[in-house]
Amino acid sequence: MRNYLDFEAPIKELNEQIQKLKDSAVKTGVNVENAVQELEKALIAKTEDLYKNMDPWQRVQLSRHPDRPYALEYIEAMTEGTWIELHGDRTVKDDKAMIGGFGLLNGESVMFIGQQKGANTKMRQYRNFGMANPEGYRKALRLMRLAEKFNKPIVTLIDTPGAFPGLEAEERGQGEAIARNLFEMMRLKVPVICIIIGEGASGGALGIGIGDRVLMMENTWYSVISPESCSSILWRSWDYKVTAASALKLxxxxxxxxxxxxxxxxxxxxxxxxxHEQAISILKDVIQSTIADLRKNSNDELVKQRIEKFCAMGKYVEA
Amino acid sequence: MSWFKRMKKGITTQNQEKKEIPEGLWYQCPECKHVMTSDQHAENDWLCEKCDYHEKITSLNYFSILFDENQFSEVAAHLISGDPLEFTDTKAYKDRIKTTINKSGLKDALRVGFGNIEGEKAVVACMDFGFIGGSMGSVVGEKFARGVDKAIEENCPFICISKSGGARMMEAGFSLMQMAKTSAKLTQLADHQLPYVSFLTDPTTGGVTASFAMLGDINIAEPKALIGFAGPRVVKETIGKDLPEGFQSSEFVLEHGFLDYIVNRKELKQKLALSLKQMKAKS
Known part of the structure; x- marks a missing residue:
């Protein structure tokens, strides 16, 4: 069973009609091929139309769509059974919200790191809703250094509602863990590609988000704060999330x-x-071509350009 | 300078019950309620003479404490905020900036000074909480960057005094990327083997904690400052319990291993100068 968001109602309706027709054809033996084709055409047109005129808040909802593929699904499918997950930060524990390990992408070894959300209630809790603790960021850094040691490219898949704001996270230095990653990722002497595959919330996303290429999938968001929290802080009410989503340019x-x-x-x-299948194949193509592209530079050049890129970000007035 | 100090106290006096005391002349410690004259308070580096409570102070106050004879030149003083996203919440960001500049007399939430500390050159960047909660937007990032460039140019240490609620939401993505930008600049400073001291004061939270404030070669703090990634209210909501006493205080952060030492403002200059001397790379 597919899940549908409110604004996907027309798609749901058409899909259900198609299914009904197909079911009745099986029962009655009547040929419905033409009718189904018509409906499928209508479905494509409707979907195109709906997705063309999407507002930012709808994008945010799509980024959290319960049927969206999560990091592990992408990684396992892209690496075709060659991914070995590596665990632990070597200091405290293994963070289940942050995953990582080598996998082969058409024969080439790549370090994949990502935030992982769960598909059902139990797994969501197990994955802490994709909110990593400091040990998650430290595990990520450990694995990135491992990749650097053997000159393997790094791909991070970002999908988090934020770094976990818990008591123990504070005790173990959530701020320091993220800060350290920003600093160290700037200097990694291997190609680094960061891809927002769902939610890119603030420092929690940026903590694995420093790369030579930072890419966003079409239906994702990336900003300093979620529209909901922004609404509650700036408007002092939860009612302005739609307005906030537009204002944040996310x-x-x-x-x-x-x-x-x-x-x-x-x-x-x-x-x-x-x-899913097509999304995975698109992502795989992009990653492969981007790695090939980045490999044209020396690793030292990559670091230099990476630092320069981030240093150039910001808009201000020389008054 | 005394003119400035009195202005500051006049503005921040918010306690309605204190009306019988002429504004600006007296200071009452919010911790122990001890009363002293504002001049005494300023001469005591804005500490309560009785309980050592560290009052929040401005970048100019810190510069007056740190730089020899209060002599310094400002770096990138002319930068002011644009409005890259044309952001409007309950107020247009553009107007908010204008009003804040007029009210506070500050250009943005970071001031960078270059001068001598005990005879040795240093660049000091210092945040001003009075400018939209010391929030980090593009101007803070760029001034920080130019401060680092100045330190590299002068071959001297870089010190950053943090006091911030975190990222400036009205610059959204730009604000987030200032965390990346400031961290990137610190890699350049490190490449030149120049010391970076991060000095955390009350409060230092959010994106500032999760970037340059935690990246010092040494991280030091004022006593009893609030230091954290998530604010205490958010943590409380997350765990659904009251927070333990002293949670996210300097002492707590030191105990958990993220600060090198806590320093009383009275000993700040001397101890900082000594740390800088100890770290100065052997040529």
Missing amino acids: TAEDMKWNGLIDGIIREPLGGAHAN
Whole structure:
């Protein structure tokens, strides 16, 4: 059973009609092929239309769509059974919200790191809703250094509602863990690609988000705060999340326009959740071509350009 | 300078019950309620003479404490905020900036000074909480960057005094990327083997904690400052319990291993100068 968001209602309706027709054909033996084709055409047109005119808040909802593929699904599918998950930060524990390990991408070894959300209630709790603790960021850094040691490219898949704001997270230095990653990722002497595959919330996302190419999938968001929290802080009410989503300029298009990311990855028609297989194959192609592209530079050049890129970010007035 | 100090106390006096005391002349410690004259308070580096309570002070106050004879030149003093996203919440960001500049007399939430500390050159960047809660937007990032450049140019240490609620939401993505930018600049400073001291004061939270404030070669703090990533209210909501006493205080953060030492403001200059001397790379 697919899940549908409110604004996906027309898609749901058409899908259900198609299913009904197909079911009745099986029962009655009547040929419904033409009718189904008509409806499928209508479905494509409707989906295109819906996705063309999406507002930022709808994008935010899509980024959290319960049917969206999560990091592990992408990684396992792209590496075709060659991914070995590596665990632990070597200091405190193994953070289940942050995963990492080598996998082969068409024969080449790549370090994949990502935030992992759970698909059902139990798994969501197990994954702490994709909110990493300091040990998650430290595990990520350990694995990135491992990749650097053997000159393997690094790909991070970002999907988090934020770094975990818990008591123990504070005790173990959440701020320091993220800060350390920002500093060290700047200097990693291997190609680093960071991809927002769902939610890119603030420092929790940035903590694995320093790369030579930072890319956003089409239906994701990336900003300093979630629209809900922004609404509650600036408007002192939870009712302005739609307005906040627009104001924050958090969509892939806006972030690209402002020069804060390097590119957008198109999703299949109807979003990644509508066609996992195609979303995975698109992502794999992008990663492979981006690695090939980055490998044209020396690792020292990559570091230099990476630092220069982030240093150039910001808009101010020389009064 | 005394003119400035009195202005500051006049503005921040908020306690309605204190109306019988002429504004600006007296200071009452919010901790122990001890009363002293504002001049005494300022001469005591804005500490309560009785309980050592560290009053929040401005960048100019810190510069007056740190720089020899209060002599310094400002770096990138002319930068002010644009409005890159044309952001409007209950008020247009552009107007908020204008009003804050007029009210506070500050250009943004960071001031960078270059001068001598006990005879040795140093660049000091210092945040001003009075400018939109010391929040970090593009101007803070760029001034920090130019401060680092100045330190590299002068071959001297870089010190940053943090006092911030975190990122400036009205600059959204730009604000977030200042965390990346300031960290990137610190890698350049490190490449030149120049010391970076992060001095955390009350309060230091959010994106500032999760970037340059925690990246010092040594991290030091004032006593009893609030230091954390998530604010105490958010942590409380997350765990659904009251927070233990002293949670996220300097002493707590020191105990958990993220600070090198806590220093009383009276001993700040001397101890900082000594730390800088100890770290100065052998040529």
